Amino acid sequence: DIKMTQSPSSLSASVGDRVTITCRASQNIFSYLNWYQQRPGKVPKLLIYSAYILQNEVPSRFSGSGSGTDFSLTISSLQPEDFATYYCQQTYTGTSFGGGTMVEIK
Amino acid sequence: QVQLVESGGGVVQPGRSLRLSCAASGITFSSYALHWVRQAPGKGLEWVAVISNDGTSKYYANSVKGRFTISRDKSKNTLYLQMTSLRPKDTAVYYCARDQGEATNILDFWGQGTLVTVSS
Numbered sequence: 749d750i751k752m753t754q755s756p757s758s759l760s761a762s763v764g765d766r767v768t769i770t771c772r773a774s775q776n777i778f779s780y781l782n783w784y785q786q787r788p789g790k791v792p793k794l795l796i797y798s799a800y801i802l803q804n805e806v807p808s809r810f811s812g813s814g815s816g817t818d819f820s821l822t823i824s825s826l827q828p829e830d831f832a833t834y835y836c837q838q839t840y841t842g843t844s845f846g847g848g849t850m851v852e853i854k
Numbered sequence: 855q856v857q858l859v860e861s862g863g864g865v866v867q868p869g870r871s872l873r874l875s876c877a878a879s880g881i882t883f884s885s886y887a888l889h890w891v892r893q894a895p896g897k898g899l900e901w902v903a904v905i906s907n908d909g910t911s912k913y914y915a916n917s918v919k920g921r922f923t924i925s926r927d928k929s930k931n932t933l934y935l936q937m938t939s940l941r942p943k944d945t946a947v948y949y950c951a952r953d954q955g956e957a958t959n960i961l962d963f964w965g966q967g968t969l970v971t972v973s974s
Contacts, residue, residue: 749916782960784899791949791964792891792899803962835899839959842913845899 750774750838752846760854765826769849771819771836780840783812783821786848787832795834796821826851856880856963858950863968866940876933876950876965883931884908887953889961890924890935892946892970902948903935907956918944940972 751774761767771781779799784792794803796812799819809824823830831853836846862874876888890902903914903924912924923936933950947967954960 784961786899791966792961793964794960794962797954797960797962837899837959837961843901843904843959845901848898 750777750841750844752836752838752844754834754836754846754849756849757847758850758852760852761826762854763826763828765854767823767826767830767851769821769834769851771814771821771846773817773819773838773840776816777838777840779815780838781812781814781819782837782839783810784835784837785830785832786835787829792835823851856952858952858963858965860948860950860965860968863948863970865971865973867974868941868972870940871936871938872940872970874935874937874948874950874968874970876935878931878933878952881952883926884928886955887957888924888926888933889951889953889959890922890933891949891951891961891964892944893949893967894943894946897946900946904953904957904959905933907953911957937970940970942972944970945972946970 753772781799783796786792800812833848833850857879859877889904905924921939925934949967950965951961952963954962
């Protein structure tokens with residue numbers, strides 16, 4: 749099974765900050781990597797798929813990069829509605845999620 | 855608009871069974887694979903099962919294989935998850951989610967979830 753490891757597990761940031769979350773796969777997953785956002789008490793929402801493709805209606809301040817085993821999600825200027833938990837997901841072999849990164853208000 | 859509405863959750867004793875439903879609307883039901891994903895209280899996301907758009911292929915997480923069965927009824931536009939031999943570790947919010955296509959495992963739309971609590 750492919751294990752997905754996210755870091756950090758949580759971070760504190762201020763509105764306007766640039767934030768980067770990383771996700772590492774236990775083996776090469778090429779670009780089969782997606783990112784989801786889950787606001788407190790809400791349903792997960794697809795942000796980015798295939799490592800860098802922005803889902804419809806997702807703001808352009810979100811971006812994804814990486815391939816192989818190392819990936820990142822960047823929020824260029826953190827907005828109040830971006831405080832949430834972010835999950836990566838591999839879809840190369842079956843599917844599995846990372847443990848999540850909670851982005852909290854500083 | 856796309857709607858996925860789960861139902862059937864509740865409190866159940868260990869070892870008992872429960873069936874979850876997910877009613878879909880606003881989509882061409884037979885065009886998409888469908889998934890169940892769960893989230894234990896305060897924990898992360900765990901993929902549970904997927905069924906292909908035509909219902910012929912089904913895959914399960916190791917943690918539920920042999921105990922859970924995923925199915926779909928195109929006449930009712932409804933996805934199901936039959937859960938047997940339930941364990942306390944199965945306690946979670948269960949979400950149904952639409953695959954972006956026929957078998958991408960990219961989950962582009964999620965229902966609101968239904969809570970299953972396994973406790974004596």
